[in-house]
Amino acid sequence: MAPSDTELVARVLAGDDRRAFAELVRRHQSMVRGLLRRLCAGDAARADDLAQETFLRAYQKLGTWRGGARLSTWLCAVAYHGWLSQARRAPQPLPPEPDPVRPAAEAADDRSDLLRALASLREEERAALALAYGEELTHEEAAEILRCPVGTLKTHILRGKEKLRKLLLAPLPEGSP
Amino acid sequence: MTGPDPLDTILAREPYHPDDGFTERVLASLPPRRRDRRPLVLALSWLAAGAVAAWTLPGLLGPVLRAGLAGLAAPASGTTPALLLAAVLAVGALAYAASRLLDDGA
Numbered sequence: 208m209a210p211s212d213t214e215l216v217a218r219v220l221a222g223d224d225r226r227a228f229a230e231l232v233r234r235h236q237s238m239v240r241g242l243l244r245r246l247c248a249g250d251a252a253r254a255d256d257l258a259q260e261t262f263l264r265a266y267q268k269l270g271t272w273r274g275g276a277r278l279s280t281w282l283c284a285v286a287y288h289g290w291l292s293q294a295r296r297a298p299q300p301l302p303p304e305p306d307p308v309r310p311a312a313e314a315a316d317d318r319s320d321l322l323r324a325l326a327s328l329r330e331e332e333r334a335a336l337a338l339a340y341g342e343e344l345t346h347e348e349a350a351e352i353l354r355c356p357v358g359t360l361k362t363h364i365l366r367g368k369e370k371l372r373k374l375l376l377a378p379l380p381e382g383s384p
Numbered sequence: 385m386t387g388p389d390p391l392d393t394i395l396a397r398e399p400y401h402p403d404d405g406f407t408e409r410v411l412a413s414l415p416p417r418r419r420d421r422r423p424l425v426l427a428l429s430w431l432a433a434g435a436v437a438a439w440t441l442p443g444l445l446g447p448v449l450r451a452g453l454a455g456l457a458a459p460a461s462g463t464t465p466a467l468l469l470a471a472v473l474a475v476g477a478l479a480y481a482a483s484r485l486l487d488d489g490a
Contacts, residue, residue: 223417225411225414225417228411228414229407229410229411232406232407232410232411233403233407236401236403236406236407236410237400237401237402237403240401240406241398241399241401244401255406258406259406259409259410259413262410263410263413263414266414267415318397318399321394321395336395340392340395340396340398341395341396341397341398342398368391368395371391371395372391375391375394376390376391
């Protein structure tokens with residue numbers, strides 16, 4: 208039976224067990240990289256650099272993890288605050304918005320369009336959507352990471368979704384093929 | 385009746401990201417391993433204690449070592465069981481310290 212996250216963390220803290228830490232990285236890397244790709248609006252290289260920094264910071268601060276919260280939730284918080292800190296320090300240029308004349312169904316299937324469309328949202332809207340979808344976080348957990356009330360989180364989600372709906376699911380313009 | 389919101393479907397779709405060497409890169413970026421200093425402290429303590437004993441008890445250390453060696457050479461004689469036990473413990477402790485030092489250096 209595979210050891211739990213708690214057991215692996217205990218081994219890292221007790222004896223600097225690098226194999227245990229590698230197992231933690233393998234378990235959670237996809238989730239952390241996925242979250243950061245959304246936050247970075249599809250910039251995969253930047254997202255992976257931030258993901259690497261996330262795990263380095265997690266290694267250094269592993270002793271502050273409270274076993275009450277899931278490790279994945281704690282890692283999401285570390286990743287989000289790393290991204291926020293970098294975004295405030297050096298804002299990134301926005302990628303181009305998705306092509307609005309493409310058929311809705313095709314655009315909806317295109318994941319890169321979603322990631323580009325996320326770039327047009329405000330920081331807090333993008334973060335709310337990135338945390339609330341795809342990472343199995345509850346709204347309460349996402350709000351705690353964003354350090355805002357649940358009601359504010361829901362407002363960010365609604366506003367973000369409205370903008371995305373216009374960008375990704377707009378009806379076809381008249382006369383388009 | 386309406387189906388699921390297509391936007392919810394798009395947002396909830398998060399593909400698995402294959403590792404592709406990511407874990408190795410993370411491990412390579414970690415700071416050097418913390419070294420357990422206890423074996424080193426133990427070994428140095430033994431050496432210091434030996435040096436102090438040799439310095440302060442020049443006439444005693446030789447006979448003690450000789451008695452210890454004699455005890456090891458003829459354990460069945462039963463003349464120095466305490467010394468034999470102490471020698472075995474000392475050798476064991478030194479061997480343990482040496483093995484830990486070698487492990488840390490590897």
